[in-house]
Amino acid sequence: MIESKNLNLYYGQYHALKDISLSMPPKSVTALIGPSGCGKSTFLRTLNRMNDLIPGVRIDGDVLIDGKDIYKDKKMDIDVLRKNVGMVFQKANPFPKSIFENVAYGLRVNGVRDESFIKERVEKSLKQAALWGEVKDVLKKSALALSGGQQQRLCIARALAVEPHVLLMDEPASALDPISTSKIEELIHELKRDFTIAIVTHNMQQAARVSDYTAFFYLGELVELDETKAIFINPKKEQTQNYITGRFG
Amino acid sequence: MKKIFEKAAHAVLFTSSTVSIITVLLIILFLFREGVGLFGKKPIEDGQVLLVNKLNPVSKLTSDELKNIFDQEYTNWRKVGGTNDSILLFRIDDIFNYYTEEELAGIDTNIQLLNEKVSELVGKQIGMVAFISKTQLVLNNKVKIIEVEPVSVSGFFGGELWFPTSQPAAQFGVLPLLLGTLWVSLLAILIALPFGLATAVYMAEIARPSVRSMLKPVVELLAGIPSVVYGFFGLIVIVPLVQQLFNLPVGETGLAGSIVLAIMALPTIITVAEDSIRNTPRSMKEASLALGATHWQTIYRVIIPYASSGITAAVILGIGRAIGETMAVLMVTGNAAIIPHTILQPMRTIPATIAAELGEAAKGGMHYKALFALGCILFLITMLVNITVEFISGGKRIKR
Numbered sequence: 001m002i003e004s005k006n007l008n009l010y011y012g013q014y015h016a017l018k019d020i021s022l023s024m025p026p027k028s029v030t031a032l033i034g035p036s037g038c039g040k041s042t043f044l045r046t047l048n049r050m051n052d053l054i055p056g057v058r059i060d061g062d063v064l065i066d067g068k069d070i071y072k073d074k075k076m077d078i079d080v081l082r083k084n085v086g087m088v089f090q091k092a093n094p095f096p097k098s099i100f101e102n103v104a105y106g107l108r109v110n111g112v113r114d115e116s117f118i119k120e121r122v123e124k125s126l127k128q129a130a131l132w133g134e135v136k137d138v139l140k141k142s143a144l145a146l147s148g149g150q151q152q153r154l155c156i157a158r159a160l161a162v163e164p165h166v167l168l169m170d171e172p173a174s175a176l177d178p179i180s181t182s183k184i185e186e187l188i189h190e191l192k193r194d195f196t197i198a199i200v201t202h203n204m205q206q207a208a209r210v211s212d213y214t215a216f217f218y219l220g221e222l223v224e225l226d227e228t229k230a231i232f233i234n235p236k237k238e239q240t241q242n243y244i245t246g247r248f249g
Numbered sequence: 250m251k252k253i254f255e256k257a258a259h260a261v262l263f264t265s266s267t268v269s270i271i272t273v274l275l276i277i278l279f280l281f282r283e284g285v286g287l288f289g290k291k292p293i294e295d296g297q298v299l300l301v302n303k304l305n306p307v308s309k310l311t312s313d314e315l316k317n318i319f320d321q322e323y324t325n326w327r328k329v330g331g332t333n334d335s336i337l338l339f340r341i342d343d344i345f346n347y348y349t350e351e352e353l354a355g356i357d358t359n360i361q362l363l364n365e366k367v368s369e370l371v372g373k374q375i376g377m378v379a380f381i382s383k384t385q386l387v388l389n390n391k392v393k394i395i396e397v398e399p400v401s402v403s404g405f406f407g408g409e410l411w412f413p414t415s416q417p418a419a420q421f422g423v424l425p426l427l428l429g430t431l432w433v434s435l436l437a438i439l440i441a442l443p444f445g446l447a448t449a450v451y452m453a454e455i456a457r458p459s460v461r462s463m464l465k466p467v468v469e470l471l472a473g474i475p476s477v478v479y480g481f482f483g484l485i486v487i488v489p490l491v492q493q494l495f496n497l498p499v500g501e502t503g504l505a506g507s508i509v510l511a512i513m514a515l516p517t518i519i520t521v522a523e524d525s526i527r528n529t530p531r532s533m534k535e536a537s538l539a540l541g542a543t544h545w546q547t548i549y550r551v552i553i554p555y556a557s558s559g560i561t562a563a564v565i566l567g568i569g570r571a572i573g574e575t576m577a578v579l580m581v582t583g584n585a586a587i588i589p590h591t592i593l594q595p596m597r598t599i600p601a602t603i604a605a606e607l608g609e610a611a612k613g614g615m616h617y618k619a620l621f622a623l624g625c626i627l628f629l630i631t632m633l634v635n636i637t638v639e640f641i642s643g644g645k646r647i648k649r
Contacts, residue, residue, distance in 0.1 A: 086540070089532060092534060109543070159539070162540060162541060193422035
């Protein structure tokens, strides 16, 4: 369960997120859509406190994940938060290490020493990410030798290996060809059974295909959040209507 | 009109680049021409010869053997492959021990007479070797001139003695200088690397932008201090410190040189390493942090491996700086041309040798040429260093 209440975010003077309140039910896919610069990626990155890295960012309001306020809870360990809230980035960013070591990385940094456990978990994660069949014989090869689509699935496997509860995906298929994209989308369908997924996408067909809920952001505000079907068939707000029919964006 | 201007601009650019490249090439050519001249020459002073008795079977000596003979380390001809006769040294002043003043009347002005007497003397004494002037030398049938082995490449690089002005034959063994240079430089890098890398990581990753913007100019300032000032600082501060710390008779040691060089190499290492650390893509850092890695884990598991080629380049550039450094090293290392056994000995580096000795070496002489040969070695080392840097930073980043 992800919940944000009156969340405001500023980049210096710039008010990037305005009073965002929404909730995402567990084991569902929520798509965040909206034109460029509307704050959807920024919102996604507040959920694992990735914006903390950017100098000059200020946040107020609450973000609750599994009932804990990730900004105000003093006992909140940011590394544990990020382990529980996995992230897949727009551009595949495997480490310049072997395929195996890429997936094992999250386990190693979280203190897992048991090699046989790591091996098991790497295999499981690669299977979950539908990549095992393609790479099982070349686990020692550099991850950079994989194709773009494979690299992105490797990044998903890497995120899954630490068994997060939530998976954040920031335009995970925007740099991929249609075949790789459809593989990722199938994957999201599969992963929904175990994870709560938030996905930012520019592609409205994709949002319609993969998500249960869709949130439409515009100029830093959450315009509308509803079941995907409702948003695409019968939006309540005119702005949403205009956007999904392609009148702006 | 515009076209003419374009053409003129091209011509100016072309000319100036050609001139500068040719200048550099000419300098290298000059360096090697002078340096190579050392080899194949006899390391004995011009116009001087060594005279022995004709019955002496030895006809050729190396400069090492000559040194031992004249230092009276060797006292029997057997040592150098001759007969069992003891060696009798003859220097020109010794002539009064053999002849009376009447016999030597007029010898001050008559070199021919002097030479005659010396030849006569050597002809009588089977174990005698005389080091005399070649001018108006008259050989009688009882003496012969002994040859000196010319300087060879292997003798130059493998020689353990550097006595460029010793009589009768100079010793050009570059090994002590080469080892001194390498010891001092490598230890300097060992000292500088941890500090430099730590500072680079701190500046690139941990320091707040305001702190960094203060640190950066300070580090660059460090690079701008003249090396003689570092040498002065080393002499006043580090040399006594080393002496006290290790309870040494003298503080001017390889270690003192290494410490001064380490300080001097720091700006290079810090600047280059920091650049390569900052060039690590943000996506790599984010990927690591998003998996629950701490900042420190991200630094040593992702950022440093990613920047490793840049860091290696930084280290090698630092070595290059250390190897070529002259003044500061000259001031603090003690400059003893002996093969080092510990870092707490005085040492002498190649650049320091050139700087210290070129002033007193006669132009065109053996010593002068030997110093140029040292220059060639230094050039080759630094060229190797630069090629390695090119190779590493141009190489692929993909590993494993």
